[in-house]
Amino acid sequence: MVSFAFSSEQEDFRRELIRFARAELAPRYTQRAARAEFPWDAHQQLAELGVLGIGLPEEYGGTGVPDPVSLGIATEALAYGDCNVAAAPVQVGLVAAQLAHEGSKEVAGEYVPRLIAGEIVAAIAVTEPSAGSDASHLRCEARPVEDGWRLSGEKIAITHATTAAIGLVYARHPGSSGYRGISCFLVPLDAKGVTRGAMPGMGALPLGWGTLSFDEVFIPADHLVGEEGNAFSGVMHHFDFSRPALGLLCLGAAQASVDEAVAWAQQREAFGRPIAAFQGVSFPLAEHATYLEAARWLCYRALWMRETGQPHTDLAAMCKWWPPQIAKDAIETSWVTHGNLGYSTELPLQQRYRDVASYLVADGSAAIQKRIIATRMFGKVAAQ
Template sequence: MLSFAFSAEQEDFRRQLRKFAETELAPRYRERAARAEFSFEAHRQLADLGVLGIGLPEEYGGSGEPDPITLGLATEALAYGDVNVAAAPVQVGLVAGQLAWGGRQAVVQAWLPRLIAGEVVAAIAVTEPAGGSDVAALRTEAKKVAGGWVLNGEKIAITHATSAAVGLVYAREPGSRGHDGISCFAMDLGSPGVGRTPTPGMGALPLCWGGLSFEDVFVPDDGLVGAAGRGFAGAMRHFDFSRPALGLLCLGAAQASIDEAAAWAVEREAFGRPLAAFQGVSFPLAEHATYLEAARWLCYRSLWTRESGAQHTQYAAMSKWWPPIVAKDAIEAALVTFGNLGYSIELPLQQRYRDVASYLIADGTAGIQKRIIATAMMGRTAAR
């Protein structure tokens, strides 16, 4: 029989993180969100809770084998208190996972324990000015030289661009085209020739978005992650993990907003009755609660499919385009429920709205995700 139950250990972990989110993260959410600075204080707290090592090798401080469902649970629970801090396990899982299973020993030993301990953060540098979501069109070049590679190029819209110590940089061999010839390199972002440019947005400021430039940056042989010229496939496989995790991140923030709006509707009175007594108030909240629940299980379906080893690219894409929209709409409904107070900076609703809106774009827009889904659908149809 199909079961929607998490293990007892997972439930205990989720409750622990939810309590941490409510008591430790939520009270300072708006304060952190107002600064374009990465919060290492909160990040190290996550490390102490074991969040940053989920599914990573034990010898480096992790929990062991890949565990996408537990990581999704952690992300959702933490986002209830601070959607920006909650991005940490996704980013660490995305970068450290590639290092752990594809990196050379010297680089793994240099960076993985520090990432899991929360001492440093990492960036993944794919997007470029001329390519956007078209990874096959990237232009950053990696020329083979004695002892390593020399990289030249530019990346934009990079999470942790101004705060990361290490980055996974995707670059192609000179003269290569399309997906062929793209490799992944673990680069010390303090290396000579690396430039950083902040690009503050209307939200998600603590994620330190910005651009990276590379001018004759040398990366030693040990910096190659995976096989040379095969980086595209490796990147896509890991994005299939991050997309449902980001969906859950948005939904965690939206659930906090709906819960706050429901409590307010019971407490606040109008025309001698609680707001909750008016269907014009209670029914929209009921509708959004339904959408949140449906979107939540879509994300866990994707993570469960990944854990079982089955193909799940289309589920990951579904989990990225729809849940952020569901979450954004739910936060907007909660904001309206509070009236003018909801729009004010006294409440976290307006901040969550702006922070969650970033995920309408990050990691691929809805249009890109629908293209992935449609391609999978047409491929199955053609194979019949």
């Protein structure tokens, strides 16, 4: 029999995090979101809750067993209170998993426990001025030298660029082209030759988007992560996890907004009745509730397929283009339901709208995701 139920442990975990999100994160969400400063206090609270170690090896302080579904639960629940803080388990999961499973023992032992403990954050540096979703055009170069490499180039629109202690930097070997010859390196961002720059957007300010420039930065040999010259396939595999998780992040913020709109519609009166009595108000909210529910289970199905070892690249791409879009639309309807109050800075709706909008482009735009889906679709047809 097919079951869509979480385990009793997962359900207890979800309820605990929802309570935490409402009591601890939501009251200060807009205050944190207005500043381009990383929320270290809230981040440390996540570490104390064990959220940053989900699915990571026990030897480094993690829970031990890969658990993508529970990490998705955590991301959605936390986003109900603060979608910027909720990005932490996704980013830590991406970086720490790569280091733990593909990095040297020395490097993993130094940095993974600190990531899980919330002491530091890390960046993933792929995007460049001339290469966004098309990583085959990376120009950042890692030149082999004695005992390591020299890294030169520039990365843009990098999450945590202004805050991270370390970065997973993707660069190509001299003379290589396309996806071949790209390697991943662990780079301490206080190293000589590294320059940071801020690149703030209209939302997601605490995530510290920015630029990273590398001028002949020395990378020791043991800082290579994964197979030399074959890092592209590795990062794509990890993005198959992050895309459903980020979809759930957007849905968590949207659910909070719809819940607020429902409560407001029952309190606010017009023409002698609560505005919830008017179909022009209630029907759009009913439609968004339907879309959110459908998108939620799309994301959890993708994470379940990852957990059970099944191919899920196409589902992961679906989770990245559709949930952020319908989440943005649901938040827009929610603030319109509130009228001019919803548009004001007095309520968190306008802030959620701007923060969630960042995921329309972060980690690959809708057009890129649809290209992935279409490629898989037509490949399947050809193979039949």
